[in-house]
Each structure stands twice: as structure tokens, then as C-alpha cells.
Amino acid sequence: MNDYIARATAADNSIRAFAIRSTDLVEEARRIHHMSPVCTAALGRLLSAGAMMGSMMKGDGDLLTIQYRCDGPIGDMTVTADSAGNVKGYVADPQVDIPRKYKGKLDVGSAVGHGILSVSMDLGLRDPYSGQCEIQTGEIGDDLAYYFTMSEQTPSAVGLGVKVDTDCSVLQAGGFILQLMPFADEETVSALENRVAELEPVTAMLERGMGPEEILTHILGDMGLDIFETGDCRFHCDCSKERVSRALATLNKKDLDEIIADGESIEVRCWFCNKAYQFSIPELTAIEEYGSRQG
Incomplete structure (x- = not known):
């Protein structure tokens, strides 16, 4: 059934x-x-x-x-x-x-x-x-x-x-x-x-x-x-890397700067389905620039 x-x-x-x-x-x-x-x-x-x-x-x-x-x-x-x-x-x-x-x-x-x-x-x-x-x-x-x-x-x-x-x-x-x-x-x-x-x-x-x-x-x-x-x-979870990217773009600029300054990629997991998304430094830099433009 x-x-x-x-x-x-x-x-x-x-x-x-x-x-x-x-x-x-x-x-x-x-x-x-x-x-x-x-x-x-x-x-x-x-x-x-x-x-x-x-x-x-x-x-x-x-x-x-x-x-x-x-x-x-x-x-x-x-x-x-x-x-x-x-x-x-x-x-x-x-x-x-x-x-x-x-x-x-x-x-x-x-x-x-x-x-x-x-x-x-x-x-x-x-x-x-x-x-x-x-x-x-x-x-x-x-x-x-x-x-x-x-x-x-x-x-x-x-x-x-x-x-x-x-x-x-x-x-x-x-x-x-x-x-x-x-x-x-x-x-x-x-x-x-x-x-x-x-x-x-x-x-x-x-x-x-x-x-x-x-x-x-x-x-x-x-x-x-x-x-x-x-x-x-x-x-069913409708998460995606694009959605996680938009969430990261809402972080405080100081927090994103510190993550980027570490020089290492990060992993972000969805709370609902536990799926992991990897973000490289170039991707994080692009996300920060996008967030700045939206702000």
C-alpha cells in the first residue's frame, strides 16, 4: 500500500x-x-x-x-x-x-x-x-x-x-x-x-x-x-543550490567576508533533507557581489 x-x-x-x-x-x-x-x-x-x-x-x-x-x-x-x-x-x-x-x-x-x-x-x-x-x-x-x-x-x-x-x-x-x-x-x-x-x-x-x-x-x-x-x-524537499545561494546572499557582509577570507570552500546542508551543497571561493565571491547589488 x-x-x-x-x-x-x-x-x-x-x-x-x-x-x-x-x-x-x-x-x-x-x-x-x-x-x-x-x-x-x-x-x-x-x-x-x-x-x-x-x-x-x-x-x-x-x-x-x-x-x-x-x-x-x-x-x-x-x-x-x-x-x-x-x-x-x-x-x-x-x-x-x-x-x-x-x-x-x-x-x-x-x-x-x-x-x-x-x-x-x-x-x-x-x-x-x-x-x-x-x-x-x-x-x-x-x-x-x-x-x-x-x-x-x-x-x-x-x-x-x-x-x-x-x-x-x-x-x-x-x-x-x-x-x-x-x-x-x-x-x-x-x-x-x-x-x-x-x-x-x-x-x-x-x-x-x-x-x-x-x-x-x-x-x-x-x-x-x-x-x-x-x-x-x-x-519531498524542493531545495536546490540556487535557493541556498540566495539564502547565503542575505548574510551580513562581514560574515561573508570572513568566510571568503578563510580561503576554503564551504559545505551547506539543507535542514529538511540533509542534502549538502558545496560552494567554492569564486562562487562565494559572486554571491557576495550579488547580495551587495540587491542591497
Whole structure:
């Protein structure tokens, strides 16, 4: 089964729903960043959520960014996604590991700690939309559900899961987002709350062979579920040497002068995909001249 997202509505459009199978893209992130199991679980959950939230946008150039500014040992996390199913992300300290909780469960909450969760969407308007809230538990799903409810006034249930094998590879990853529209009646609200409370973990559903459509059917199948769209998703970074060059051109002239004065080429790595770009002294000199002209 490939990674993909399913979008749906239920209860006469008073519920909108998203579900994702993200095993391969989370495994790709783990491989690229050489992450420990707890970092894989934390970033993997955020990547899954980011891909689903990206699918809520409409425009080809729309861009979503989710940031965790937290005090836990993994440091900060950042994920970006577009409306076409492309998602990428990184964690500040990908090798951090901490003791597991009861029955060997990865302690994502303790790894993340406290801090601020922020979400911004660049929809091609003059100013991007942005909102933030305090991190609630660090378990990612709880935090995003709180964010939707408090910052966007959209009561939501968010289920996210990543199961890591003994060799640190990703066995299962995925999730769902269920959102109540303002016109949802009390019966619909109560029914959804009861169902979410009784759900098994997302990874257990995936292990039983359930894809995104089956997960949504399992939760909302008798509530007028209408799955109207599916689309692929993937870990994808659009970095390039040209983009890195433009970033270097924004450095302070004194800093660039010192780098050039060292007389040695430099290597710059992309935070998102860990790809390395080499810049020679002549290239750095050209970048400095370009930056001076732009300034």
C-alpha cells in the first residue's frame, strides 16, 4: 500500500474528515535524518498531520508551516507542506533518546516538553495566516486538536501514530483529523465524541490492513460518509543550490567576508533533507557581489 490521503465529509457535511497512510514518508524522514525511535515518532506524527493539513489548502502555491518551539530534549521541530501532498520536516536533535513509558511505549510527550505550537499558511495573500497556542501534552495529536479548537474555533479530534520496529525502521504510520462544522447539531457532536473515545490506536488499525478509506469508514461509516477525494503524499524537499545561494546572499557582509577570507570552500546542508551543497571561493565571491547589488 502506498502513502495517500483520503478526504471526506459526513453527517450532512457537518463533519469534515481526513485520514492518511504515511508509513513510507515517515521512514524516508527517519532515514534522511538518522533519527532515534522517539524522534521518529514525534516528527512522524507531525509530518502526517502536516500532510493532511496541507490538503485542506486549495492553491498550487499555498504553503503550510507547523513549528514546535519546545524545551524538551529533542529541541524544536518544523514541518512544511503544500496542497499537492508534498511534506518535509526536521527535528533539532534527531538522535535524542529517552526511556520508554509503561509497556515500552515511546514517550513523545516528555521528549517534546513544553512551549509554543505555531501554524502559518501562506495562501498568496498580502499577509500569511498565523496562529499559535501552548503545547498541551507534547503528544502532537492532543496539541493540534487544541490548536484547531482554540485558534481556529474548529472543534477537532486528531489521531496520529507511528510504530517503530526493533531495527528503528517504521512499521506503520498514519492518522486522521475529524472536524465539526459550526452547524453540527448536538446529536452529531455527541456521537463523534463517543466514537473517538472508543477508538483503538491508529497503528493498530493500519496493522489490520486498514487504509485511509477504511479508517474513515470505521469511524463514520454509518453517519452518511462521503469519501470524495484521495491523493498521494510523499516526503519531498524542493531545495536546490540556487535557493541556498540566495539564502547565503542575505548574510551580513562581514560574515561573508570572513568566510571568503578563510580561503576554503564551504559545505551547506539543507535542514529538511540533509542534502549538502558545496560552494567554492569564486562562487562565494559572486554571491557576495550579488547580495551587495540587491542591497
